[in-house]
Amino acid sequence: MKLLHTELLIARHFKNSVFKNPALYIITFFIGALLLFAAFSGWDNYKSQNETSEKYQHESREDWLKNPDKNPHRMAHYGNFAFRKSTSLSVFEFGMEPFFGNAIFLEAHKQNTANFSEAGFSNSMLRFGEISIAMVLQVLLPLLIFFIGFNAVAYERENGTLKILLSQGINWKQLLWGKILGVASVVMLLFIPTIIILVLIWLMLQDFSISADETIKMLLFILFHFIYLMFFCVVAVLVSASSKTSKKALVSLIGIWLILTIILPRTTQAIGAYLYEAPSKIQFTSNIEKDILKQGDSHNPNDLHYKAIKDSLLRVYKVDSVQKLPFNYSGFIMTEGERISSNIYNRHLEDLLKVYAQQNSFSKAVSFLNPYIAMKNLSMGLSNTDYDSYIDFQKQAEKYRYIMAQKMNALQVKYISNKKPGPNDKPLIIGKEHWADLEEFHYEPKSISKILKTEIVSIVSILLWVILLFVLIRIAAKNLKAI
Amino acid sequence: MLVLLFKNFIRSKGTKIGLLFLLIIGFISLLIGHQFQEKQQNNITEAAVYQKEHIARNAAFHKDEIGLLLYYIKFSLVNNTLPINSLAIGQRDVNPSIQNVTIRGLEGQKYDSELNNPSNLLSGNIDFSFVLLYLFPLLIIAFSYNIISEEKESGTWKIVAVQSPNTFFYILKLFYVRILSLTALLTLILLAAAVFLQIPLDQSFFVFYGLSILYILFWFAVCFFIVSLQKNSNFNAVILLTIWLFLIIILPAAINTYIINKYKVPEALELTLTQRNAYHEKWDMDKQETVDKFYKHYPQFKKYALPDTEFSWLWYYAMQQMGDDESAIQSKELESKLEQRNNASELIALFIPTLHTQIQLNEIAKSDLRNQLLFLKETTKFHEKLRLHFYPKIFENAPVNQQKWEDFKVETFKDNSETSFMKTILPLLLFNLLLIGFGWRNFKRKVII
Numbered sequence: 001m002k003l004l005h006t007e008l009l010i011a012r013h014f015k016n017s018v019f020k021n022p023a024l025y026i027i028t029f030f031i032g033a034l035l036l037f038a039a040f041s042g043w044d045n046y047k048s049q050n051e052t053s054e055k056y057q058h059e060s061r062e063d064w065l066k067n068p069d070k071n072p073h074r075m076a077h078y079g080n081f082a083f084r085k086s087t088s089l090s091v092f093e094f095g096m097e098p099f100f101g102n103a104i105f106l107e108a109h110k111q112n113t114a115n116f117s118e119a120g121f122s123n124s125m126l127r128f129g130e131i132s133i134a135m136v137l138q139v140l141l142p143l144l145i146f147f148i149g150f151n152a153v154a155y156e157r158e159n160g161t162l163k164i165l166l167s168q169g170i171n172w173k174q175l176l177w178g179k180i181l182g183v184a185s186v187v188m189l190l191f192i193p194t195i196i197i198l199v200l201i202w203l204m205l206q207d208f209s210i211s212a213d214e215t216i217k218m219l220l221f222i223l224f225h226f227i228y229l230m231f232f233c234v235v236a237v238l239v240s241a242s243s244k245t246s247k248k249a250l251v252s253l254i255g256i257w258l259i260l261t262i263i264l265p266r267t268t269q270a271i272g273a274y275l276y277e278a279p280s281k282i283q284f285t286s287n288i289e290k291d292i293l294k295q296g297d298s299h300n301p302n303d304l305h306y307k308a309i310k311d312s313l314l315r316v317y318k319v320d321s322v323q324k325l326p327f328n329y330s331g332f333i334m335t336e337g338e339r340i341s342s343n344i345y346n347r348h349l350e351d352l353l354k355v356y357a358q359q360n361s362f363s364k365a366v367s368f369l370n371p372y373i374a375m376k377n378l379s380m381g382l383s384n385t386d387y388d389s390y391i392d393f394q395k396q397a398e399k400y401r402y403i404m405a406q407k408m409n410a411l412q413v414k415y416i417s418n419k420k421p422g423p424n425d426k427p428l429i430i431g432k433e434h435w436a437d438l439e440e441f442h443y444e445p446k447s448i449s450k451i452l453k454t455e456i457v458s459i460v461s462i463l464l465w466v467i468l469l470f471v472l473i474r475i476a477a478k479n480l481k482a483i
Numbered sequence: 484m485l486v487l488l489f490k491n492f493i494r495s496k497g498t499k500i501g502l503l504f505l506l507i508i509g510f511i512s513l514l515i516g517h518q519f520q521e522k523q524q525n526n527i528t529e530a531a532v533y534q535k536e537h538i539a540r541n542a543a544f545h546k547d548e549i550g551l552l553l554y555y556i557k558f559s560l561v562n563n564t565l566p567i568n569s570l571a572i573g574q575r576d577v578n579p580s581i582q583n584v585t586i587r588g589l590e591g592q593k594y595d596s597e598l599n600n601p602s603n604l605l606s607g608n609i610d611f612s613f614v615l616l617y618l619f620p621l622l623i624i625a626f627s628y629n630i631i632s633e634e635k636e637s638g639t640w641k642i643v644a645v646q647s648p649n650t651f652f653y654i655l656k657l658f659y660v661r662i663l664s665l666t667a668l669l670t671l672i673l674l675a676a677a678v679f680l681q682i683p684l685d686q687s688f689f690v691f692y693g694l695s696i697l698y699i700l701f702w703f704a705v706c707f708f709i710v711s712l713q714k715n716s717n718f719n720a721v722i723l724l725t726i727w728l729f730l731i732i733i734l735p736a737a738i739n740t741y742i743i744n745k746y747k748v749p750e751a752l753e754l755t756l757t758q759r760n761a762y763h764e765k766w767d768m769d770k771q772e773t774v775d776k777f778y779k780h781y782p783q784f785k786k787y788a789l790p791d792t793e794f795s796w797l798w799y800y801a802m803q804q805m806g807d808d809e810s811a812i813q814s815k816e817l818e819s820k821l822e823q824r825n826n827a828s829e830l831i832a833l834f835i836p837t838l839h840t841q842i843q844l845n846e847i848a849k850s851d852l853r854n855q856l857l858f859l860k861e862t863t864k865f866h867e868k869l870r871l872h873f874y875p876k877i878f879e880n881a882p883v884n885q886q887k888w889e890d891f892k893v894e895t896f897k898d899n900s901e902t903s904f905m906k907t908i909l910p911l912l913l914f915n916l917l918l919i920g921f922g923w924r925n926f927k928r929k930v931i932i
Binding site for chain 1: 514515518522525526529530533537540544573574577578579581583591594595596597598599600601602603604605606607608609613617618621625629636716717720721724728731732733735736737738739740742743744747748749751752753755756759760763766767791792793794821824825828829832837838841842845850851852853855
């Protein structure tokens with residue numbers, strides 16, 4: 001420890017001087033209270049979200065199985081639901097969750113929207129942001145660091161004590177590192193208890209049985225927040241060291257904070273959205289409808305595409321009418337219709353997602369300039385509340401919908417007689433035991449490897465920033481003057 | 484004197500950069516508003532074209548069976564977008580401004596969401612209301628946090644104090660210069676908006692303008708109060724930024740969390756499940772029973788008896804109707820929960836100027852939750868009207884080609900609810916007077932040295 005003796009001394013001294021300021025106790029107490037509030041409301045939210053989602057997922061499954069014997073196509077219209085579930089880290093990072101739809105109704109022929117988002121049921125208040133642990137860590141703590149750190153060197157310079165320090169054989173490098181450690185030690189007094197509470201809550205949420213995947217996510221969450229906060233400690237001390245007066249240091253630091261956390265995130269996303277305009281729902285659906293009509297409309301009896309299918313079936317089976325085919329003809333046609341329409345839908349969806357990706361590309365690129373965006377993206381990714389997770393949920397739901405519809409069509413092709421019942425005949429049905437053939441919808445959150453792949457930009461950006469700061473400290477240590 | 488103060492203020496490089504930045508971002512917000520307006524317009528045009536083609540095509544396919552035709556065709560209702568909406572987009576980006584409904588069960592269609600990139604929603608729009616709410620205060624703080632304290636710190640204050648007959652008036656003049664420049668900037672942006680976005684200069688525009696001015700004055704009043712405490716510049720800067728942080732981020736977010744947790748809406752999911760079951764179970768139940776329930780709801784249709792066939796459209800639409808009827812309780816509950824949410828947040832907002840301003844601006848621009856709830860109610864009415872029109876036609880199996888399909892154009896809902904002028908203006912006015920009063924008292928109590 002002899003090695004860092006001077007630095008630690010400076011750090012301890014700085015810490016003591018910070019704690020002489022009564023305002024700090026108030027702020028610390030307040031941020032502590034806010035963290036507790038965030039933890040509590042996050043927990044409450046998570047539990048109620050998952051309880052409702054599980055309850056209704058289960059209920060809708062029971063309802064599905066309870067259906068009596070009927071025509072499988074009726075079941076395809078009866079449909080299923082995909083309810084979105086949160087992962088345990090979302091207690092700490094809400095991310096885009098309030099804007100996600102929570103339920104998708106899955107039925108034959110039709111891709112429904114994900115409905116009932118929190119945002120749809122809120123007034124404009126929601127748009128001011130939300131208080132989560134991540135928000136406190138990512139937005140408020142940096143500002144606190146700046147409030148603590150702006151004085152670090154500038155005040156000594158104003159007072160004239162800086163000259164004394166430097167003339168006593170302390171070099172700039174030691175001074176800078178000492179001050180950085182000093183600021184960091186104050187912040188750790190908030191950060192470490194937060195992390196302990198965080199881990200405890202997280203363990204309790206999963207009843208102390210944790211998976212490797214979740215653990216890695218949690219560890220990365222903690223590690224990167226630690227690096228992120230250290231980043232701000234370094235920036236605070238560097239700016240303080242290079243400012244003539246403490247006022248200048250404070251104003252510059254506030255400016256940096258505003259640009260990084262408030263102005264840039266909104267502006268970059270807005271530029272993306274402005275440059276790449278996404279189609280609205282009505283355009284999107286009408287384009288899909290047009291394309292489906294081009295391919296063939298299974299509801300139009302004279303459609304060319306379906307007429308060709310019919311003719312070839314009749315030829316192969318050597319019969320003169322579809323009623324004489326050995327399987328259910330309309331089930332066969334619906335299988336074909338579902339295949340075509342869902343292909344076209346997926347193609348349009350891919351185009352739409354490409355536009356969204358272009359819109360997001362600006363913010364992604366800017367994460368190299370703005371560690372806040374990088375941190376935010378990474379923590380949203382880890383907590384499964386980012387853009388990709390949502391798209392992933394929707395895709396899983398659509399996949400399930402397709403399987404469900406085609407399974408019901410297959411049952412119809414196989415078991416339903418091809419002879420159309422007359423107006424007074426009983427409808428054609430199959431046994432209810434078939435309903436269990438379709439597995440329950442299960443949403444699988446993205447695994448850590450997938451998350452790391454999508455968030456590689458953020459990780460690289462944070463690491464680059466760390467390297468840059470080390471370089472800056474070196475340059476500063478060489479060039480800074482006492483006056 | 485005033486001219487000199489103004490010159491002194493505007494000559495600073497920081498001032499010029501600040502004002503220019505705000506002006507540029509103000510104009511950017513208008514561009515974004517304009518794009519939003521255009522998108523809304525295009526959607527409405529698109530909806531009209533789509534509806535016409537869609538009905539014509541389906542009417543040609545299903546010309547023998549009006550019941551089957553109405554299974555397919557959708558009718559659109561548009562939530563009118565005022566030009567002023569571009570200044571405060573509010574919740575209009577989250578909620579769809581067009582509803583597309585068939586005459587089948589409504590509850591399964593009513594809450595269909597708009598297609599959205601959640602990243603855009605999370606970061607929010609840079610509309611004029613953002614510039615006003617977030618950025619104007621920052622500039623106000625930057626311009627006023629060091630009034631007197633800076634001169635004291637540089638040692639020039641004593642010279643000023645000796646030279647001017649009344650130092651309090653001198654301070655007022657300093658504020659006056661700053662207020663004037665920022666109101667001029669605001670007026671410039673809003674005038675440009677009126678021209679560029681073709682906003683009519685009517686009452687709602689002036690209330691919007693007045694509210695914006697009051698909001699700016701509120702922040703000057705806050706600065707005035709803090710300056711009156713006569714602390715040093717660093718203290719002022721920290722405390723003003725903390726106030727900003729509280730009013731713009733922490734309090735709104737905390738209140739939002741409170742409201743969401745207090746009025747949870749599990750009814751939404753309950754509603755969809757109930758609606759689905761209520762309709763589908765009828766397929767396996769006694770037909771007469773379903774139809775009797777339908778007659779009970781609409782006695783006027785008793786004259787149409789249930790045909791003696793396995794399937795009939797009367798039975799089908801009766802089943803669909805039951806989906807809505809039997810989930811009506813949940814639907815009502817959801818509606819009243821959302822109204823409670825809105826009322827509670829409006830009430831709390833009265834005490835938080837930033838929230839109050841945002842909600843009121845959105846209310847003027849018809850882009851808040853209240854407007855959305857009214858639109859949903861209107862959708863129900865619109866749907867009911869279509870049902871009542873088409874039910875008898877379906878039950879009689881009226882010929883498709885004798886219907887005047889071209890009469891079914893896209894309809895528009897105009898939200899004419901008026902906001903009370905007093906409710907909009909009064910809270911901010913009171914806050915301003917209070918802060919100025921306390922600031923004044925502080926100045927009077929303590930000699931400014």
